[in-house]
Amino acid sequence: MKIGILGAGHMGSSIIRGLANCYSATDLLVKGHRVTPELQAFQREIGFQLLTENDFSAADVLFVTTPAPATQTILRATNVANHTIIISAVQGITPAQIQDIFPTNSAVCIIPNIPVAVNAGCIAMTKADAATPADQKTVDELLAQLGTIVAVPATNAGIVGTVAGCGPAFVDVFMSALADAAVQNGLDRKTAYQVAASMVFGSAKLALETGTNPDVLKDQVTSPGGSTIKGVVGLDEKGFRNAVNHAVNQANG
């Protein structure tokens, strides 16, 4: 299977990295915008084919990872085959908008997140009828290589995309703050980041693998009269939950 990737910025390069772990790099056809030294170095590192034109007629699937405002203009100047399945990762673009440009192609809209680079993404997918059942199966199998697919009706796609797609940045801020506190208490910076990231990783893994809700898990950590409950109360005093709620609603606006 030949897989095209249009746009090689943060999301495009994350998808490329995840795909290169599962597919032959020479089957990945990439078109960036400017051919920068960074893009050339990335090409040498991964070994994908770097296209010079927006011609994806050889691609069975095309990921679109271009800036939202320019995407429809870019797609109008892009060549695909009749059978090419279009997967848009562009926030705000709908399957109908893609089929307006490519009326005969299957179109699927997703909001992936940066962990697709290590095949641990959370991929919000809009349930729509813009792909044939056979093409949808191809998409599902392809995306399953990049992480967990959460398929929801169009009415919920926005909020799933916000929590999954923007959420890594919120967690990154949390890890950064944890590390700062550790450094403030004398730990070296490198170890502080390692501790913060492995703690977040383990907490997420435990929640996912046991299916236990986060409040029950929190109760398992807060020993009576212990140190953790003092920290949890401290989070409440500083409005942590409200801050998270505000962040999600701002991003989802």
Ligand SMILES: NC(=O)C1=CN([C@@H]2O[C@H](COP(=O)(O)OP(=O)(O)OC[C@H]3O[C@@H](n4cnc5c(N)ncnc54)[C@H](OP(=O)(O)O)[C@@H]3O)[C@@H](O)[C@H]2O)C=CC1
């Ligand atoms: N970053 C994330 O975590 C997520 C991003 N997305 C979506 O991914 C898309 C890209 O976001 P992100 O990667 O963060 O942004 P970036 O700015 O990092 O990447 C955008 C890329 O698109 C390229 N580009 C611009 N115009 C063209 C063109 N005409 N042809 C080909 N490539 C072009 C840019 O190239 P150049 O720099 O040379 O102009 C750049 O590499 C957005 O639509 C966003 O909604 C979705 C989910 C998560």
Ligand SMILES: O=C(O)[C@@H]1CCC=N1
């Ligand atoms: O910030 C953005 O607009 C994109 C979409 C989701 C994550 N990043």
